[in-house]
């Protein structure tokens with residue numbers, strides 16, 4: 001029995017305007033090169049505005065989360081950040097987007113793999129005036145034995161540069177794990193990173209996405225408005241990834257055993273270029 005329940009009665013893929021989910025995303029060689037060499041890739045038009053709006057509505061209907069990341073983190077300040085995590089494990093519509101042909105085809109092409117496992121969703125809704133999120137790597141927060149986790153960060157509303165779309169330090173995933181540095185600016189600890197070019201952080205339309213690695217240094221500027229900066233991250237791991245037992249509020253709920261392959265736990269949907277692989 002999988003942890004996914006059917007709290008909503010909406011069918012996973014029966015929404016007006018979601019036909020795009022059944023079409024592959026045409027990933028270019030330049031996008032793959034950019035992710036592997038520059039630490040990130042721009043994916044314009046990953047979703048259309050209508051699907052992005054329905055995804056936004058589904059996330060807003062879900063219970064928000066109260067902590068932002070691993071066990072040592074304080075409770076999230078709802079005035080600073082509204083976040084929903086693991087909604088795809090409660091809402092088939094959100095799961096249907098994450099495992100759609102559209103997103104799956106993009107992920108496996110970017111990873112240069114034949115398949116991948118969908119492992120987490122988390123939204124980042126930053127109210128106008130909310131503080132910057134310092135540059136950090138996600139790697140040290142997560143219970144994975146290897147690199148190769150890719151995040152699709154999807155704009156859910158039109159974003160101006162002033163709202164603080166996600167930005168990256170170019171080439172930073174090649175640094176290897178740098179540790180849990182927040183809330184210090186990581187460039188204090190590793191001064192050579194001051195020479196790294198900042199990439200991303202430009203205007204995005206609702207449905208546009210950006211991809212980055214778990215080792216990519218990423219963060220966002222203060223939201224100077226207008227309006228709330230709304231985005232969701234869908235994350236995917238290599239299908240050979242092994243669970244190492246690091247405590248994390250999302251992964252703790254699946255009954256994983258340290259040393260177990262994620263693919264052997266039925267809670268993590270497997271995807272390939274055509275979408276969900278039934279198993």
Ligand SMILES: O=C(O)CCC(=O)C(=O)O
Pocket residue numbers: 124133138151153166218219220231233
């Ligand atoms: O949305 C943001 O500003 C932060 C996103 C982030 O840290 C992530 O996707 O891992």
